[in-house]
Amino acid sequence: MALTDRDRNVLDVERDWWLSAPSKRQAIHERLGLSPGAYYGVLRRLADSPEAFAYDPLVVHRLRRRRVRRRRDRFESGPWLERRPR
Numbered sequence: 001m002a003l004t005d006r007d008r009n010v011l012d013v014e015r016d017w018w019l020s021a022p023s024k025r026q027a028i029h030e031r032l033g034l035s036p037g038a039y040y041g042v043l044r045r046l047a048d049s050p051e052a053f054a055y056d057p058l059v060v061h062r063l064r065r066r067r068v069r070r071r072r073d074r075f076e077s078g079p080w081l082e083r084r085p086r
Contacts, residue, residue, distance in 0.1 A: 003051045006032070010042045011056045014063070 013031050021027035028039045046052040047063040 001049070001051065003049070003055055007042065007046060007049075007052065008055060010034075010039060011046060011052060011059050013039075014043060015056060015059045 009032055013027055017024050017027035017031075021030060025036055028034055028036055032039065034042075043063060044067075047060060047067060049060075053060040
């Protein structure tokens, strides 16, 4: 599946939002006209896209690392750990 202009723009915002706006939410709204929820939905899809990786490997790699870190944090700090006998 080829990247759309919106997909490329989302990756561009993720790469350099801090250069153009005081907050990421504002950059998302001003540059893309998307809600934060829609923006992060597109990012989740792009993190698994080979085309997105070819377009901007650093951003996609960072997205993948962040996803792995969040999953690991959720697993390591889940409520089931508190109930385990030591």
